[in-house]
Amino acid sequence: MPTPTVIDFFSGCGGTSTGLRDAGMRIAAAVDFDSAASATYRANFPEAEFHEVDIRILAHDAFDHLVPHDAPLVFSACAPCQPYSSMRPTASRARPRERSLLLTLIPFMDRLIPDVLIVENVPGLQKIPGGSTWNRFLRYLARAGYSTRWEVIDCRDYGVPQRRKRLVLLASRHGEIDLPTPTHGGNRRPYSTVRDWIGSLPAIQAGETYADDPLHRSGALGDLNMRRIMALSEGGSRSEWPDDLWLECHRNSKGHQDAYGRMRYDDTAPVLTTKCTDITNGRYGHPTQHRAISAREAALLQTFPLEYKFLGSLKSVTKQIGNAVPVLVAKAMGDHIVEHLNDAGIDSDG
Known part of the structure; x- marks a missing residue:
């Protein structure tokens, strides 16, 4: 084949493209509107044609010259997930334009008729009430002759060292398709751990950047937050603090228990968000060093390769990483798609 x-x-900084490239696919083009993520993507995929533009105004014939006549075509789409995230309390009241971004894919699908489609998003996408974007998109796929399979997956099941649930859909116009069989957990290989992915990185201090890797940098901590993290054991939380370190807002609240906590080396990490290099926003303290995890450590926990380039400030890079599709999840989907197309007998005649 x-x-x-x-x-x-909606390529973001390139998590999906990296996984699909690792699965042996050719990345021909990508689209994203975020300037910082676009710069990172271009730095890692110089061979791909990149469109830094709002997809709602992108010409529907923009990719006509790239469509191969002798190879399968795969679309991937991870529309911005914030409107549907469980961490956004007003998710059900997201603006209609935000909700409908997935539907902007339809004219491109009608024009280019991809062989396979991958969609990845937060589980909340399927729960928006009313005329659901998700249900409308599924109805479109059925009318267009695609077989579909979708479910909420645990990224740990595919080797990602992170408790991250994602909604994944595969659609094919070459017969029934399912999702790849998990490789980790249960009676399979043990879950990957924080130690597996970041345990060998050089030690740095809060506010320091490692000389040989500008991405291995950690945000500075004020005196009070330094005392807070120094008071924690590996895997510890603020329940270990002495009374003088507590915030008033936490004394009578059971919410946000992970804020200011440390990760544990021999466990999986919590879900990484767009603020995952800040200890005040979750259990993002390094297991043993007195600091938040660095941007490089966050990228590794999202299973990006060590040599992956990220451009922008620490805040910008952290946002890019938190929004990314874990590379190993994308690779698992890519490997499975290649197997599916081979089993379907796809050749140069399509």
Whole structure:
């Protein structure tokens, strides 16, 4: 079978493209509107045609010249997930324009008729009430002749050292398709751990950047937050603090228990958000060093390769990493798609 060609919609900094490239696919083009994520993507995929533009105004024939006549075409789409995130309390009241971004894919699908589609998002996408974007998109796929399979997956099941639940859909116009069999957990291989992915990185201090890797940098801590993290054991939380370190807002609240906590080396990490290099926003303290995890450590916990380049400030890079699709999840989907297309007998005639 010729090498599958990928067009990556809502590409972000490139997590999905990296996984699909690792699965042997050719990344032909990508689209994203975020300037910082776009710069990172271009730095890692110089061979791909990149469109830094709002997809709602992108010409529907923008990719016509890239569509192969002798190879399968794969679309990937991870529309911005904030409107549907469980961490956004007003998710059900997201603006209609935010909700409908997934539907902007339809004109491109009608025009180019991809062989396979991958959609990845937060589980909340399927729960928006009313005329659900998700249900409308599923109805479109059925009318267009695609077989679909979707479910909420645990990224740990595919080797990601992170408790991250994601909604994943695969759609194919070449017969029934399912999701890849998990490789980790249960009676399979043990879950990957924080130690597996960041345990060998050089030690740094809060506010320091490692000389040989500008991404291995950690945010500075004020005196009070330094005392707070120094008071914690590995895997510890603020329940270990002496009374003078407590915040008034936490004394009578059971919410946000992970804030200011440390990770544990021999466990999986919590879900990484767009603020995952700040100890005040979750259990993002390094297991043993007195600091938050660095941007490089966050990227590794999202299973990006060590040499992956990220451009921008620490805040910007952290946002890019938190929004990314874990690379190993994308690779598992890519490997499975290649197997599916081979089993379907896809050749140069499509």
